[in-house]
Amino acid sequence: MEAETAVVADSILQEDKSRSLWHYSWKRLKRNKLAMAGLVTLTILIIVALTAPIIAPFDPNQQILEYSAKEIFFKGTVLVKKDTDPESDETSYIPVKRLISESGSSVTYLDFSDEELTINKDEIEETSEGWTKTLNYYLGTDRFGRDVLSRLIYGSRVSLTVGLVSESIAIFIGLILGSIAGFFRGKTDAAVMWLVNVIFAFPAILLIIALSVVLGKGLWQAFIAIGLTGWVDIARIVRGQFFSLRETEFVEATKAIGFNSARVITRHILPNCMGPVIVTGTVGLASAIIFEASLSFLGLGVQPPTASWGQMIFDGYKYIVVGTNWGLAVFPSLAIMITVFAVNLLGDGLRDALDPKLKR
Amino acid sequence: MSAFVIRNFFYSIVIIIGVLTVTFCLLYIIPGDPARMMLGQRADVASVESVREELGLNKPIYIQYFKFMTNAFQGDLGRSYATNREVVKTILDKLPATALLSFSALFISSILGILIGIISAVKQYTWLDNFSMVFALIGISFPSFAFGLIMALVFGHLLKWFPISGYVNDGLQYLVLPMLTLALRPMAITARITRSSMMDVMSQDYVRTAKAKGLSSGKVIFKHTLRNALNPVVTTISASLAATLGGVLFIEYIFNWPGIGLLAIDAIFKLDFPMIQGTVLFSAIVFVVINFFVDIVYAMLDPKVKLS
Numbered sequence: 001m002e003a004e005t006a007v008v009a010d011s012i013l014q015e016d017k018s019r020s021l022w023h024y025s026w027k028r029l030k031r032n033k034l035a036m037a038g039l040v041t042l043t044i045l046i047i048v049a050l051t052a053p054i055i056a057p058f059d060p061n062q063q064i065l066e067y068s069a070k071e072i073f074f075k076g077t078v079l080v081k082k083d084t085d086p087e088s089d090e091t092s093y094i095p096v097k098r099l100i101s102e103s104g105s106s107v108t109y110l111d112f113s114d115e116e117l118t119i120n121k122d123e124i125e126e127t128s129e130g131w132t133k134t135l136n137y138y139l140g141t142d143r144f145g146r147d148v149l150s151r152l153i154y155g156s157r158v159s160l161t162v163g164l165v166s167e168s169i170a171i172f173i174g175l176i177l178g179s180i181a182g183f184f185r186g187k188t189d190a191a192v193m194w195l196v197n198v199i200f201a202f203p204a205i206l207l208i209i210a211l212s213v214v215l216g217k218g219l220w221q222a223f224i225a226i227g228l229t230g231w232v233d234i235a236r237i238v239r240g241q242f243f244s245l246r247e248t249e250f251v252e253a254t255k256a257i258g259f260n261s262a263r264v265i266t267r268h269i270l271p272n273c274m275g276p277v278i279v280t281g282t283v284g285l286a287s288a289i290i291f292e293a294s295l296s297f298l299g300l301g302v303q304p305p306t307a308s309w310g311q312m313i314f315d316g317y318k319y320i321v322v323g324t325n326w327g328l329a330v331f332p333s334l335a336i337m338i339t340v341f342a343v344n345l346l347g348d349g350l351r352d353a354l355d356p357k358l359k360r
Numbered sequence: 361m362s363a364f365v366i367r368n369f370f371y372s373i374v375i376i377i378g379v380l381t382v383t384f385c386l387l388y389i390i391p392g393d394p395a396r397m398m399l400g401q402r403a404d405v406a407s408v409e410s411v412r413e414e415l416g417l418n419k420p421i422y423i424q425y426f427k428f429m430t431n432a433f434q435g436d437l438g439r440s441y442a443t444n445r446e447v448v449k450t451i452l453d454k455l456p457a458t459a460l461l462s463f464s465a466l467f468i469s470s471i472l473g474i475l476i477g478i479i480s481a482v483k484q485y486t487w488l489d490n491f492s493m494v495f496a497l498i499g500i501s502f503p504s505f506a507f508g509l510i511m512a513l514v515f516g517h518l519l520k521w522f523p524i525s526g527y528v529n530d531g532l533q534y535l536v537l538p539m540l541t542l543a544l545r546p547m548a549i550t551a552r553i554t555r556s557s558m559m560d561v562m563s564q565d566y567v568r569t570a571k572a573k574g575l576s577s578g579k580v581i582f583k584h585t586l587r588n589a590l591n592p593v594v595t596t597i598s599a600s601l602a603a604t605l606g607g608v609l610f611i612e613y614i615f616n617w618p619g620i621g622l623l624a625i626d627a628i629f630k631l632d633f634p635m636i637q638g639t640v641l642f643s644a645i646v647f648v649v650i651n652f653f654v655d656i657v658y659a660m661l662d663p664k665v666k667l668s
Binding site: 034194195197198199201202203204205206207209210211213214286290293294297298299300310313316317320323326329330332333336337340341343344345348 | 374375378379381382383386389494497498500501502503505506507509510512513517602603605606609610614624625628629631633636637639640643644645647648651
């Protein structure tokens with residue numbers, strides 16, 4: 001009896017505890033099925049990216065030229081060469097059309113140029129299927145005979161890394177410039193807004209491409225090009241928040257106490273900007289992923305042989321023109337779409353969840 | 361009003377100066393010597409020097425900047441490395457194709473987007489609304505080149521309804537696929553904005569009054585709600601016009617449409633810096649000019665915009 005009362009009292013106390021905006025926002029977000037679907041998809045994608053070496057069936061750069069541009073669900077028969085070099089963990093395969101005979105210490109097979117070749121059993125590994133092994137290419141292969149599924153899995157790493165890093169750069173720059181403009185106003189504000197309007201005048205993708213051309217090809221260049229272009233939205237939002245928050249009583253109070261500007265900005269105004277910044281940042285993340293894919297499509301992002309979705313679409317595009325192997329372009333297109341769609345669903349949900357005007 | 365126009369005009373000039381400065385910096389920090397790029401790696405030192413002289417590359421940066429600005433304001437953006445044609449002339453040659461594509465896409469996307477937005481707002485929280493909004497979100501999530509490829513695959517190769525490569529000189533059917541691809545994103549954005557703006561207005565007292573008076577729902581929707589909800593929609597559409605200038609880039613490339621986008625992509629593949637710079641600059645200036653006019657039209661239409 002006593003214990004029961006204690007439990008009830010505990011729960012009442014818990015109910016009574018003042019809850020943060022984050023608590024209620026999370027509660028609202030959890031009720032939004034679409035947003036949760038986006039969050040779950042995004043979490044799965046992040047897990048896929050992190051565990052790529054474990055879950056990918058192949059090394060993404062393993063080429064078997066004999067298996068160039070094969071359809072989905074292609075199965076290939078190979079002999080597995082024994083690992084002679086302990087340094088590298090790459091497995092080398094010998095693609096075969098079929099085994100011809102097996103005698104004593106050697107195996108005779110028909111290779112892809114229809115030549116009969118013999119190999120010593122010491123050089124190859126025995127598998128559960130005998131001397132050959134069947135390789136499953138669930139989504140087919142690209143023109144170098146690389147596994148499309150494994151490249152898709154590894155490509156998620158590039159998309160998510162570039163998206164997250166470049167959007168972080170954008171948020172960082174946007175927070176600083178937006179705070180400066182919003183706090184000091186007057187001429188400082190006019191100068192920052194001038195820069196915002198100038199950058200805003202360029203179609204973002206063109207400016208990003210031009211910056212990448214100038215900076216050179218590569219991952220870091222992509223971070224910088226996308227980050228340097230994406231901050232304007234954040235800066236505008238932060239500036240707007242500063243303008244309205246400056247008029248509030250609690251900011252007035254911090255000045256009355258005599259806090260310096262830096263403390264007022266970082267401890268009192270910025271935390272109250274975080275909601276809109278998170279929402280705008282999520283939308284920015286979605287665009288950043290699209291921009292990365294666009295750069296890779298043009299060959300300006302990460303460089304081959306590293307797998308990236310945009311690059312895969314560009315390679316597959318040539319096949320669509322011919323009218324074969326459409327999967328090569330369609331699968332990475334869908335991968336980008338699903339990723340960006342998930343981020344956008346989450347962004348929409350966050351917008352509703354973080355809106356303090358809404359009821360609990 | 362005239363004071364408003366003059367003030368906006370000067371602000372636009374100030375923005376254009378900024379845009380020019382950014383593009384100048386882009387060209388200035390490129391690795392390598394522009395003179396050598398123009399002439400190729402095997403050119404002799406003397407002719408490289410004479411081109412450097414001619415382009416003013418041996419002058420200090422502030423003189424180069426000043427020369428670039430004065431040239432740009434006179435409509436001279438240099439010559440293409442690849443073809444040696446004047447950049448501005450080449451761009452103006454390609455302008456009609458891009459303008460046709462952009463405006464037709466914008467027209468389709470505005471009509472469809474507003475229509476979808478209205479239906480969603482009127483039938484809010486029904487399956488029709490959910491379906492439209494998920495569709496709109498998918499539209500925003502598709503990179504233009506990926507969507508273009510799928511359009512080309514489905515309607516070009518599999519169904520064979522429309523040609524996937526060419527220009528309207530051979531018939532209007534060439535416009536269909538690039539136009540629809542370009543229209544997707546602005547349509548999705550317009551639909552979302554129209555829906556939320558309609559929903560804001562629908563909760564207003566005067567809409568309830570209109571309904572209470574017994575007006576037909578068509579009148580309430582189109583005369584009382586839509587008219588008042590259109591402001592943010594118009595802003596979105598004018599912003600979309602600028603966005604289509606970025607969107608045409610990949611779409612013109614995929615559908616082989618001979619406009620500024622294809623020109624820019626070609627220039628990127630050939631590292632033709634003056635041409636890249638020219639297309640970037642041109643798009644930005646078009647954006648500033650369009651915004652200037654949109655602001656004026658906006659001020660004339662909406663008495664709430666302060667003219668002072």
